[in-house]
Amino acid sequence: QKEVEQDPGPLSVPEGAIVSLNCTYSNSAFQYFMWYRQYSRKGPELLMYTYSSGNKEDGRFTAQVDKSSKYISLFIRDSQPSDSATYLCAPQEGGNEKLTFGTGTRLTIIP
Amino acid sequence: NAGVMQNPRHLVRRRGQEARLRCSPMKGHSHVYWYRQLPEEGLKFMVYLQKENIIDESGMPKERFSAEFPKEGPSILRIQQVVRGDSAAYFCASSPDRQETQYFGPGTRLLVL
Numbered sequence: 208q209k210e211v212e213q214d215p216g217p218l219s220v221p222e223g224a225i226v227s228l229n230c231t232y233s234n235s236a237f238q239y240f241m242w243y244r245q246y247s248r249k250g251p252e253l254l255m256y257t258y259s260s261g262n263k264e265d266g267r268f269t270a271q272v273d274k275s276s277k278y279i280s281l282f283i284r285d286s287q288p289s290d291s292a293t294y295l296c297a298p299q300e301g302g303n304e305k306l307t308f309g310t311g312t313r314l315t316i317i318p
Numbered sequence: 319n320a321g322v323m324q325n326p327r328h329l330v331r332r333r334g335q336e337a338r339l340r341c342s343p344m345k346g347h348s349h350v351y352w353y354r355q356l357p358e359e360g361l362k363f364m365v366y367l368q369k370e371n372i373i374d375e376s377g378m379p380k381e382r383f384s385a386e387f388p389k390e391g392p393s394i395l396r397i398q399q400v401v402r403g404d405s406a407a408y409f410c411a412s413s414p415d416r417q418e419t420q421y422f423g424p425g426t427r428l429l430v431l
Contacts, residue, residue: 213360243422250322250409250422251361295360304351304416305374308360 210234213296213309221317226283230296230309233277237298240272241306242281245293254294255281286316320345322412322423330429331400339395339426343412350393351420352385355407367393400430 213230220226228242239258243251255270257263263270271280279296293311323342331337343350348369353361366374367387378385382400387393397404407427411420 211360215358239417250424252422253419256419297361302417303374304349304366304413305363305377306351306353306361306420307363308353310358310360 208233210307211296211298211309214312215310217313217315219315219317220286222286222288224286224316226286226290226314226316228281228283228294228296228312228314230279230298231277232279232298232307234298234300234307235277236300236303237307238301239299240270240279241297241299242268242270242279243295243297243308245295245311247292251295288316288318291315322347322410322421324408324410324423324426326426327424328427328429330431332431333401334399337397337400337404337428337430339397339408339410339428340392341395341410341412341423342392343410344414344421347412347414347421349413349416349418350387351411351413352393352395353409353411355409355425357406361409364395397428400428402430404428405430 211232242255244254245251257270260274267284269282293313295311296309297306350367352364355361363377365385382398384396407425409425411422
């Protein structure tokens with residue numbers, strides 16, 4: 208079993224829709240939860256960072272963590288064509304610097 | 319403030335040759351991480367270095383791969399005697415301190431013929 212599972216997609220939604228991206232994980236030691244966005248042929252860029260269970264909002268983006276079920280979500284409201292990218296969840300153990308990435312979900316927003 | 323820089327951006331090698339990938343961290347960052355992204359797979363951690371020290375190399379293949387981060391100059395990921403399975407995108411990230419946000423470079427795409 209992989210430590211982090213993520214549906215690779217591809218996922219296509221119309222512009223303006225709400226997008227839900229999800230990951231599950233098996234490692235109970237994960238304490239920090241990151242979402243990275245990666246445009247084609249580019250490096251990942253940090254989108255959201257959360258520490259504990261609950262929600263964190265930043266503009267059109269909301270990150271949600273449920274440690275009891277080991278479930279991580281990223282919601283994108285009012286999706287835009289510029290949101291078309293691959294989204295990677297990346298949890299991290301406390302005291303351990305390495306990030307454990309999911310395979311990424313390829314998202315396309317259709318104008 | 320320039321971001322993480324990696325060069326070359328594309329590298330073609332024949333089987334058996336050596337590949338050297340360079341990473342210059344962001345200004346003020348002394349922690350460097352290397353990740354590998356195989357086709358249709360997520361990024362996999364390889365190694366974490368601080369200036370002149372390897373802190374965690376748990377993701378490095380046991381043979382042919384090595385990494386360094388000298389006191390002066392960029393971090394180098396070196397792959398000796400490359401094989402076709404080494405073809406991948408190699409990303410470097412840097413952070414100002416431990417457990418801080420990791421900022422990624424644009425990657426080096428290695429193709430082994």
